Amino acid sequence: MTRIVKCIVAAGLMLAVITTNAQTTKFIDVANMDLSVKPGDNFYLYANGNWIKNTPVPASKTRWGSFDALGEESSQALKGLLEDAAKNPGENDIMKRVGDFYASGMDSITIEKLGYQPIKPYLDAIKDLASKAQVLTYLNYLRANSISSPLYRIGVGQDAKNVTQYIINIGQGGTTLPDRDYYLKSDARSSKIRTEYAAYIAKLFSLCGLEEYRALANSFSIIHIETALANAQMSRVEMRNPEKLYNKFSIAGLTAITPNLNWQDILPQLGYKTKVDNMVVSNPNFMKVVDSLLSAVPLEDWKIYLQWNVMKDAAPYLSSDFVKANFLFNQALSGQKQQTPRWQRMSSLVDRQLGDLLGQLYVDKYFNQAAKVRMLELVKNLEQTFDNRIRKLDWMSTETKQRALAKLHAFVEKIGFPDKWKNYDGLVMKRDDFLGNVRRCNQWHYNYNINKLGKPIDKTEWGMTPPTVNAYYSPQKNEIVFPAGILRLPFFDFKADDAINYGGIGAVIGHEMTHGFDDQGRQFDADGNLNDWWTKADADEFKKRADEVVKQYDAYTILDTLHVNGRLTLGENLADLGGLSIAYEAFKNTKEGKSNKKIDGFTPDQRFFLNWSQIWRNNILPEAAAQRILTDNHSPGMYRSNGPLTNMDAFYKAFNVKPGDAMYKAPDKRIKIW
Ligand SMILES: [Zn+2]
Structure with a gap:
């Protein structure tokens, strides 16, 4: 527990570092855009075209974009922490266990000798x-x-x-x-x-x-x-x-x-x-x-x-011939050219297995406690905006609205890192027994899971580790969760203007909130129970609108022939549309949102939409793209960027999108749900 207190000091030091860096950051960099593309024809290419042309996928990756670049930063941070822990196991029990685990995974000589x-x-x-x-x-x-x-x-x-x-x-x-x-x-x-x-x-x-x-x-x-x-x-x-x-x-x-x-x-x-x-x-x-x-x-x-x-x-x-065979098979699936470096495979393994130990070291050094305060403010603003929007819906009865509002206000927010860390009691790590360490970790998690039976629900548990560049909503806990790893640019920065933060993390917050009301989430009530709280007529109205979203995304293709599966991706597409709409309205309540003052040549509204598109930019190998179409319930980046925009009047206004532009939809065809 002392480590959490310590992290406030370390985090304060980090703030100074972030501030100095951010002063030179251009939050929207025209050099990454392609101004030869008309924003109304393909906003994603307009906002990211040059970046896409100039940024190949690294040989040891299958996709490269905003999320992946931040993931790489997290991974480099973990590398430093783990190398330090491996060298100084005497510091404390946390350093010893994560350091021993990492060292055992890096000891390829012992692993090689053991073969199978x-x-x-x-x-x-x-x-x-x-x-x-x-x-x-x-x-x-x-x-x-x-x-x-x-x-x-x-x-x-x-x-x-x-x-x-x-x-x-x-x-x-x-x-x-x-x-x-x-x-x-x-x-x-x-x-x-x-x-x-x-x-x-x-x-x-x-x-x-x-x-x-x-x-x-x-x-x-x-x-x-x-x-x-x-x-x-x-x-x-x-x-x-x-x-x-x-x-x-x-x-x-x-x-x-x-x-x-x-x-x-x-x-x-x-x-x-x-x-x-x-x-x-x-x-x-x-x-x-x-x-x-x-x-x-x-x-x-x-x-x-x-x-x-x-x-x-x-x-x-196991030994390198097994690892290589495993990689070659994954290569056939994903197209990845080179094996992920050993240190990186090991650091993500330690993060997966001992996330609450490594996470303590990570937040001590890299998390600024003030980000939590700012995030709570943003969450409150979005919650209030969502509340207003639910009250104004013209397709929902008062009865269902009351229950929707009750659910919205029952959301639990978790930001940065858990209040209570798991300490993996009894879990022993040995420097010379890599596979044994992996198995003991698996065993610890297995026992932890089965021993929950008959006990009260642990509401403090997190489903992601602190360095993770991601966020989630849990319908059964009715909670929205934002790990420290995502609270960075292009999602979030203290020095960024509101357009950037609302078009970035604001839209992510809105996205997670809307998951509580997507095709699956809406079936769970304020307490998290699978329990239908909708009137039949309201549910029908919702489904009618959701079906329009299915049709919209079914029409999108990648690699010429593969179609986005509108049903598989429905929950995410609904969350993108709802989330961006809520974030935009919340942004309009800020001082910048109400002004017309340009920064770096763009109006506040333009910057909001440009940052939204920037967070989805990526290049992906064709094999990986084909696999994701089958298995990923998120749409490809370009459609995550453009799909919601075609339904938002404010986007048409901000970029003067007109009939004849490829993204244009007549006002009565634009889908509005939340
Ligand atoms: Zn989602």
């Missing part, structure tokens, strides 16, 4: 399994010891219909490729990735000592099982329906539909000590298919499947 020895005992044990019953018992053992989690997902989370309690959630899983479509589609890209996947499986088996022909045969067995699982999985769009995912089962009830899986026996084997009455199963049909596969698939194939799960989960942490 760290996983060999598990592979041998699986080879000896003599029945399907033994396969199932061993599967539970792998899961309970955080070595691998084959077949399905299971964990503890808030009960969506009674958020004051934790409950076990069981979900679909068991596959390796990033989306079910890769298994099921026959287009050239999907087929190519399946071929690369088969080669990757065969490679890892041969690295573990298997003859090549058998390694190749194994890849067919695995893809066969995973394709059957993929076939039973719901699509990402289907999974956007929280009611459909809420299927409560008693232990006996679930065992009745999956007779090969006796949950009465499984739960204690997985380490659950509390008596369990009910579980929520997101996709019961998937579990039925798992059950029928357990009968249909031969014992030998299940053993291969389990071995594969152990290998693939360990591959990034």
